[in-house]
Amino acid sequence: MNIEKVIKELNQKYPGKAVFKNDEKETTEILCEIEPCKEHSEYSNAIAVIDKSIPHIHYKTTETYKVIKGILTLHVGNEVLTLKEGDSYVIKPNNVHWAEGDETWIECYSEPGWTLEDQIAAKNRDVAVVIFYDENGNVGVQHRESYSKAGEKYGLWGGRKEDGETPEEAMKREMQEELNYVPKQLEFWKEFTYVVDIEGDYLHWVINHDVFLSPITDELMNAKVEEGDDVKVMSMQEALDELDFRLIKPLLLDLKAKLGI
Numbered sequence: 001m002n003i004e005k006v007i008k009e010l011n012q013k014y015p016g017k018a019v020f021k022n023d024e025k026e027t028t029e030i031l032c033e034i035e036p037c038k039e040h041s042e043y044s045n046a047i048a049v050i051d052k053s054i055p056h057i058h059y060k061t062t063e064t065y066k067v068i069k070g071i072l073t074l075h076v077g078n079e080v081l082t083l084k085e086g087d088s089y090v091i092k093p094n095n096v097h098w099a100e101g102d103e104t105w106i107e108c109y110s111e112p113g114w115t116l117e118d119q120i121a122a123k124n125r126d127v128a129v130v131i132f133y134d135e136n137g138n139v140g141v142q143h144r145e146s147y148s149k150a151g152e153k154y155g156l157w158g159g160r161k162e163d164g165e166t167p168e169e170a171m172k173r174e175m176q177e178e179l180n181y182v183p184k185q186l187e188f189w190k191e192f193t194y195v196v197d198i199e200g201d202y203l204h205w206v207i208n209h210d211v212f213l214s215p216i217t218d219e220l221m222n223a224k225v226e227e228g229d230d231v232k233v234m235s236m237q238e239a240l241d242e243l244d245f246r247l248i249k250p251l252l253l254d255l256k257a258k259l260g261i
Helices: 005-011 167-179 236-240 241-261
Strands: 019-021 029-035 044-052 064-071 074-075 079-083 086-090 097-111 124-133 138-144 158-162 187-195 204-213 228-234
Touching: 005 029, 005 044, 029 138, 044 236, 064 228, 074 124, 074 138, 074 187, 079 086, 124 167, 124 241, 138 241, 158 167, 204 236, 204 241, 228 236, 236 241
Parallel strands: 124 204
Antiparallel strands: 019 029, 029 044, 044 097, 064 086, 064 097, 074 079, 074 097, 124 138, 124 158, 138 228, 187 204
């Protein structure tokens, strides 16, 4: 983002209006209050220029985003929308949301008016996970009933990235800790994000995944499981139908397409 250029343009278009950066050191969003809440508590209006906004949630405010210039990728919960110039979208309260663009300009109308107290940053967790697979589309996952944190029966192998770790370092450490097995073939595949929408300690958390792929091997099936009950191999359809994998269903569908099954 050309910060100086954006601020200059905002000051020219909206003279005398307050302009803010979302972060002084790594600015990815610049806001200009056109009609602030202090003038009328029932509503407010602002212009935002976005490369990427911070995931957050409002418990009172309904926001309407309208794209003025550029293309906006809007994440609302686990829905991803593409908005073009002139498009608008209403974001109801209690929905984690954030937006990505390329110096994309939007008008943001809030009702009641936006307040700092009602903008709560979503908690984030960065994890590295692996999907084991074979050429028939079967997947090897973690049977973790006795290790469940939220009543789940199945999950993906892997876990939280430690400070300073690369995704690959985190993945290998997790494999050693959980399976006493580090696959010889461990391919970084893609990044994947979802928002937890299940009641519990992690409700509204944003979970950022670095996803690896690795073949199902005899070594995997004979590995000494240290965390979890065992390695469960299920068909792709069984995985897609499994309630515990509801939030990663788009990821499984992408893998299905990648494998051509």
